[in-house]
Amino acid sequence: MTSKVRAVFGMPRRLNRSFTVSLMLFALLGLFGSFMVLPLIYTINNAFKPLDELFIFPPRFWVNNPTMENFADLINLMGNSWVPLSRYIANTLLITLLGTAGHILLASAAAYPLAKYRFPGSNVLFTIVILSLMFSPHVTAIPNYMVMSWLGWINTHASIIVPSLAFSLGLFLMKQFMEQIPDALLEAAKIDGANEYRIFWSIVMPNVKPAWLTLMILQFPALWGTDGGSFIYSENLKTLHYALSQIIQGGIARAGVGAAVALLLMIVPITLFIISQSSVMQTMATSGMKE
């Protein structure tokens, strides 16, 4: 009996394990796991519900007659909108790709000296980075707006992309990961005549590929979910997320389309995470996160 259940759960045999407690803990995990996942399953179901099922009383969780109607309506609706959908998609792609790639590059470049060398100011800079992990962006929201307006960046994509390049959590994780690169590797490159930039680009960067993915999985959903915040006002500069959340707020008439939109917004970051999961875990584990 015991071994059968063990096989179902795929539990490896471990020392110091009482089977009853294991079972209780897994029950707990299942209970809370379903609490976590129910809203997501509901979103998936909802997207395929025909309109009459969306407004059924009492409300139903599962879809009875799945339909693609909501997605067709969405395409129609976007086709008729004032700013074409492609514009929103282009804006979102620009922000997300530039913001994520730039962040990985800049955070890595800054992390390499901090991880591998001691030089005047290195401790102070790293302490400031750590401190900045401890406050929420809301603390800086107002002065940030002032800085943006001095720079004349209000209502440009730069106001979203540029600040996202220097996100202190990324630098922190990257630094901790780079500390694992053996010094001998860098020494060898130096003896071969490579300068610091060359070492960074051809030795360090390829070695931290799993860490790129981690930064990506942290940065991508944040940028994908941005609606332009308080910096962007022009309709044709807004993001896909903004356009779609306008539809969600559209009320009863568009409930079906809203359900389809919710699924689309959810599916992209989750897919990205599924693809990169194992590498992300690897980085999070090896980047010792030393005190």
Added chain:
Amino acid sequence: MNTRQSSWWSLLKRDLYRSRHYYVLMAPFMLIFFMFTVIPVGISLGLSFFHFNMLELPRFVGWQNYSRLFLNDDVFLIALKNTLLFAVITGPVSYIACFLFAWIINELSPKIRAIMTLVFYAPSISGNVFFIWLIVFSGDSYGYMNGFLMRLGVILEPIQWLSNEKYVLAIVIIVQLWLSLGTSFLAFIAGLQTIDRSLVEAGTVDGIKNRWQELWYITLPSMRPQLMFGAVMQITASFAVAEISIALAGFPSVNYAAHTVVTHLMDFGTIRFEMGYASAIATVLFVLMLGTNVLTQKMLRKIGE
């Protein structure tokens, strides 16, 4: 004296020259980081001593913003009370939940582990999916909670969950918890996988009898770096509750029942344009976060002793 000073200076100069490439590598990141994080924090600290409405020149008022905040602003006191309540409930609960679930998941086989990780992590990356909770707690009988309770016969008519002072704060807390298994949860799962199995075997020889002793004497101490990191992330998140409150309870919420320090900050900063006052609110929030972080780190050092 003079030679010592000049040699110190020339040593520094040599060090600076030697490290010039490092500064070049760090420059782009640090420039942006200072521009949009460090300098704004500095401005915010400074502005908190001024009266400033973006139209007139700032006028120095000393501690007046702070005294008004604590003595004359009843709404701030409600916001502070709610925020501390969030911090005391969601902070520790989400932190322990992150660890507990990571710890249980770690016992599963790799495939199921990957699925369960996704299940718990998905809410925090799936963007604005929390609007689903608006449907669950919708005030009419189409709301799932109302529909469910009415069918069970617990209630006879729908409850206005989100515009009732009695329920709204609890609902925001639940949704916040649902969303809170993020970066620290991933760090914990990954940290658990790197624990040296030979430590556990050695522990068994030394008399560790059950999983709870193993947890306290081996697992937790081996994970101290991840635990520290997780604490910083969870504390910051639990003090900064705002979006969820606004999305679910509205802005402002009924009788400020779900008002937090951050929504108060938004109120004065982006609606009333009282920048000095808003900066004082931001400073209080920053001091609260920093203080809690220092305290928590001290407590975490005691683990496994």
